[in-house]
Amino acid sequence: MNALIFYILAGAATASTALAVSRREPVHAIIYLIASFFSLSLIFYMMGAPLIAALEVIIYAGAIMVLFLFIIMMLEMGSPRPRQGPFWRVWGPAVSLSAVILGCSLSLFFTGLKDAPAPGPGFISPRAFGSALYTHHMLAVEVVSLLLLFALVGALYLGRRE
């Protein structure tokens, strides 16, 4: 049962990501992407990582994508002119490189992890997650918060009015 749901969600995620990649309007792409993130979040929950599932929706779909929308609407850009050149010149490098990456990744996964047992019905509760985070990885938390500070300062500086 779970497997079936997983595959449905996987298909949805892939389809919406593919649609997001190929849209002409950025806003449409963002919407499809949000759909993709929702699917992924459900997958996370199904696998047993509820906190991450929630965070995915809150941070990724909620904050980052909204930020994108803000910028898109603020900038009032037109659509850029389409890429000139013959089809294979436009899509060739991308498709071939990505095919290589996909092929290699899949081959690595399927040979290296063949005999790995499936993720069990393991479930990591938020409590366990939080205690591991704030005890073993406290330093990392501090560092990441610094990272956020830098990003904040940078964004403020770059975005200032002359």
Place this chain on the structure above:
Amino acid sequence: MVPLTHIMALAGVLFFLGAICVVVRRNVLFILIGVEIMLNAAGLTFVAASLRWGAPEGQIFVLFLMAMAASEVSVGLALVVYAHRRKKSVDVDDFNEMKD
């Protein structure tokens, strides 16, 4: 449940789609979107691995990943705004002053 390889395959496919988006699209925003997709795919990998071994570290790393993605997006978009103010364009090929 689902075998680990299938989840990894899904992550791979999503990564591949993000890579295509980065390489093909000329709009800077789409490039940043593609980066986001790739980061997300990587996060899926981490979660799957953490649940396979039952260790919370994978998910902790996903949290950091999201934090990093957020900061990267904010700075990146600030740059886009800045560049757009200067050149009135979001076509990545227009910013070619670094050639010799």
Place this chain on the structure above:
Amino acid sequence: MTSYVPYILLLPIAGAAFNILAGRALPRRAVEAVAVFAVFGSCVFAVMALYGMTGPVDVMLFDWISFGSFTAPFTARLDAISATMAVMVTGVSTLIHIYSVGYMADDDGYVRFFALMNLFVFSMLTLVLAGNLPLMYLGWEGVGFCSYGLIGFWYQDTEKATAGRKAFIVTRVGDVAFGVAVIWLYQLTGQTAIAAINQSAQVIPAATVTAIGLLLLFGATGKSAQLPLTVWLPDAMAGPTPVSALIHAATMVTAGVYLLMRMYPLISLSGTAMAAIAAVGALTAFYAATSALGQTDIKRVLAYSTISQIGYMVMGVGAGAVAGPLFHLFSHAFFKALLFLGAGYVIKAMHEEQDIFKMGGLMYRTPLVFVCFLSGALALAAVPGTSGFFSKDEILSAAFNNGSAFYTCIWAIGELTAFITTVYALRLVYLVFTGESKKTPAHVSGLMDYTLIPLALLSLAGGAINAPESWGGGTKLSEALISQGLAPRQFEGGSFGLQALAVLITVAGFATVHYLYAVNPKLREDMAARQAGLMAFLKDGWGLDRLYHAAFVAPYTAASRFLWRDFDEGLIDDSLDNLALATAKVGTWMRSSVTGRMSTYLVSVFLGAAALLAFFAIR
């Protein structure tokens, strides 16, 4: 007596050195006087040495090469051959030097001229008097160099300079053979001295003797302009006429024959070599005589005539005689030098015109030159009583009396050539001196005709050196040679049968020429006009020059051009350039990836990622 010998050699080289070092600072007369008196003094000493000679003697002047067992001291060997040759060389040179004073009166390069002439005389004397083969080779090369310098004397004219180069290079081909023979003889006998080699010639195996004989023959053909190396001599006429007279009539071209005569005891051991020598001589004589018949330039007629007469001398050596060729060498020196000097006078008188068909009628304008020139021509045509008659007769007797059918053929070719010789010699006289005169002769220096007189006398009366018994002479030259073991005791010349035949041939030739050129004047005009067919072939020297050009020069030039342009410049030179250009091109190509465009950089990032993943996947 032996004390005179060093002076024979010393005076010319001192004269040359003096003129080279101090000539420009001195007045013209001083330079000329030094040159003339140097050679004259050498002649005096040579005469004294000849008359004081009692037997072969070696005079060592200083130690030249001494390297382990290979010793070649600077030794002058005085015997019948070398002493008489030295007298002839210095005597004729003196007359020619005096003539040159008049001939070169208008030329500004006189210092160089007289220095080279003196140096040439020194080299020739070294060659003649050499007691060992390396020293002879030194003189051999010396005369080659001076010949190059004198033929190309007016080097500003490219053609003349090329003629000098051609002479040097063609003779060089023969010199290689001579050099090989010298070294081989040293390796075989351990000796370098000529007398020693000749004495120990018996120990050398027969096949080797033949090989060495052929090598020496080839060396001789180079210097003496015999087939196959005749082509340089007609072109060498580009030099001043005194040079042609000295070098290409009397001295240098006889060096080849001289070598063969010197090495006669060695060469005569091989019948094959002797036959080859005789064949080369006879064929060359015939070839050159016919070519002389077709020439229109007065000097070229004489050049081919020289080749032909030297062919006679070579033929004589091949037939087994030494005294006969030597005698012919002397008489040829006299009459050919005379003819050349006379030709020089005629050329100057005709305002530098050299085409005989444009001359005529000088008989009455320049009677002295006419008489002298005629004497030379009569000696060349072997008119009975002249020196040429006796010497040619000795050579032909040697061939006739040799017995085998081969030598009888040689003799027949020799008689046929004698007829042709008479024809071309008298043709020259008729065309230049008889008929109506076309131009008024210019004034020519007095020195130039008075020096002809001694030579004319020698041409006519020089037969006395070696006149045969049947005419009352004492064959002094032959006796001298035979007594010193330098020539084989053989047949006597002067049999009436052969001499009668010779007279017949001469008369027939005279009649032919008289008919063609005197009785039928219109024929002369026709011949001047008709340059096609047989006459053109003969004038071209049977196309030998063109053959060599096509067979050797053209492929060599093509190969050189290929090596220069395509290999040296194209491959080696350009390869370095192309290396640089290729590097630049690679750089430019690599630079094209730096477009400044983001899309390019993103692609390259993913290229790297793909490569890395592929590496891990495949591994």
